[in-house]
Amino acid sequence: MDIKILKAKENIHKEIKGLPGDKSIAHRSLIIGCIPKGTYNIYNFPKGDDCIVTLNNMEKLGVKVSYEDEYNLKVISPGIEGFKKDAGILNCDNSGTTVRLLLGLLCAANIRAILIGDESLSKRPMERILEPLQLMGGTFQCSDGKLPINTTKLSNLESIEYSMTVSSAQVKSALLIAAIVAKRNIVVKETLSTRDHTEIMMKYLGADIKCEEKSITLEKSNLCSKDMFIPGDISSAAFIIGLCLLSKESSITLKDVLLNPSRRKFIDILKAMGADINIYITETRSGELVGDIKAKSSNLKGIEIESESTPSIIDEIPLLSVLAAFSEGTTIIKSVDELKVKESNRVDGIINNLKRCGIQAHYDNGDLFIKGGNSYINKNISIESQKDHRIAMAFAVLSIRNLKNTNINHWEYTNISFPNSIKFFSEFLNMVES
Structure with missing residues (x-):
């Protein structure tokens, strides 16, 4: 199943509940x-x-x-x-x-x-x-x-x-x-x-x-x-946060999300990039920290992400790479070789699809480089997801900055980690099955 994403919505202010369990x-x-x-x-x-x-x-x-x-x-x-x-x-x-x-x-x-x-x-x-x-x-x-x-x-x-x-x-x-x-x-x-x-x-x-x-x-x-109670999946929440950060004059509150310190490193990185984002721990359930995440549209800047952080953000690197493309300056993500042996070679997936969008990115000696400074894309784009759920969703986030249409193939693979993802993405995007 392919997804065509038309012009993005604007001025979204939502409280989002019911994320699938982690x-x-x-x-x-x-x-x-x-x-x-x-x-x-x-x-x-x-x-x-x-x-x-x-x-x-x-x-x-x-x-x-x-x-x-x-x-x-x-x-x-x-x-x-x-x-x-x-x-x-x-x-x-x-x-x-x-x-x-x-x-x-x-x-x-x-x-x-x-x-x-x-x-x-x-x-x-x-x-x-x-x-x-x-x-x-x-x-x-x-x-x-x-x-x-x-x-x-x-x-x-x-x-x-x-x-x-x-x-x-x-x-x-x-x-x-x-x-x-x-x-x-x-x-x-x-x-x-x-x-x-x-x-x-x-x-x-x-x-x-x-x-x-x-x-x-x-x-x-x-x-x-x-x-056991399973909180909302923070890795799925990351994509909704990304949509909000890149959207125009929008804000969200994500309720009852997992806030385990070993999984929320990407939030610290987003803050370092200038994101207006905060977490609020409300309780501990089955041993895990649970709470809310609030985010607002933000102007981001490129940073250098050190090797020590990579294991904690391994699932969020495709998303962070997309956000880096619309940040001021160049972002460097170090020691990304583990991405090559995921559901697909995600290093290739990130670089090749960014290049399809006219965005400069390259890999060198274990590190990933993304040149930012892009405000909007203005062309019809076809994204090759490689049948990889996180590549597909990361580039759906990118589409919010495309003034024309974005087509993403094999969207059905998002069911691997984010069942009913269209429901949540559609809060920000006009999505049509094709």
Whole structure:
């Protein structure tokens, strides 16, 4: 499905509620939440494609899931001891989080399965998760470190201390999941801090886990079943914020959004660029900070974003690149190579699509450079999304500064992370399916 975006709306002042639940927490609410035996509820579970993939695979392992209403789930887990020991083929489709977190669970529980994915996921590197799990004693069969991956061999996991070689919340989470399932101790040391939803959820469910100075220590412990509330996805909120910042004389308030410090770094960066944006923490739910975000139309300036920030803004870099194009001066985003192994090569996607718009951008020695100073675009543009949800949505944000039409192909892939995205984007854009 392609989307044609016509002339943007102006003077928008909205309070926006009901953002889909955060994708990262949703995956973990099923995978980690189902480790203990018990019944619990998940509130505001998003119906994005990736999260449904995780739900379907947990059902194949023996978990019973039912919808109490449109976005609230009732989950009955037999516990790790009651999981099916021969799960057959588990299709992870496009979801890297699903496959990597499941690898930790499957090898620790000695569940026989074959993990497969779609064309995109089958090209993504899995060595980064297989190698540390193998150091724990995990055994796998695969070719060239990519899917499919077979977990049919017996694994005998041991306690380890592991220093991360790649800044990846997925790798860290898989190791912690493997340790809690196998009832082993583990110490994971990070060079750069990554999102900490796994640590927060495990602590909320009763794990003996300590986080100090980029070091996570998990002692042998048991989890218990508890209800979980999933706040609005802050990475989805980022696109709505971007639309507001680039729009004319507009303001928004986004309600009940996740405000985890490891996920809101992009807001600090936007402030450094001159954005009129503020957060208001209202409560803690299921261990996570929740609150509101207020933003207004702003004049932005280019900045240099250091390597230390990149892991915390990895999902927002396509959006930040678009915003940089309409900022004063040049923006440099350092150490972006991880973007090359996402759902697509996002470095290429950002640069090539900016060039289609007449905006200068290039990659050099691991860093991304975007030349700003652009006020408006005045030409019909066709954006190649590469079937990548974040590229598609980032360039939908760009369209608010195009005086003519913007066409974005494969918009349906936005359902991976932002179900019903048209509803929210249409607050600012006139969008027509084509």
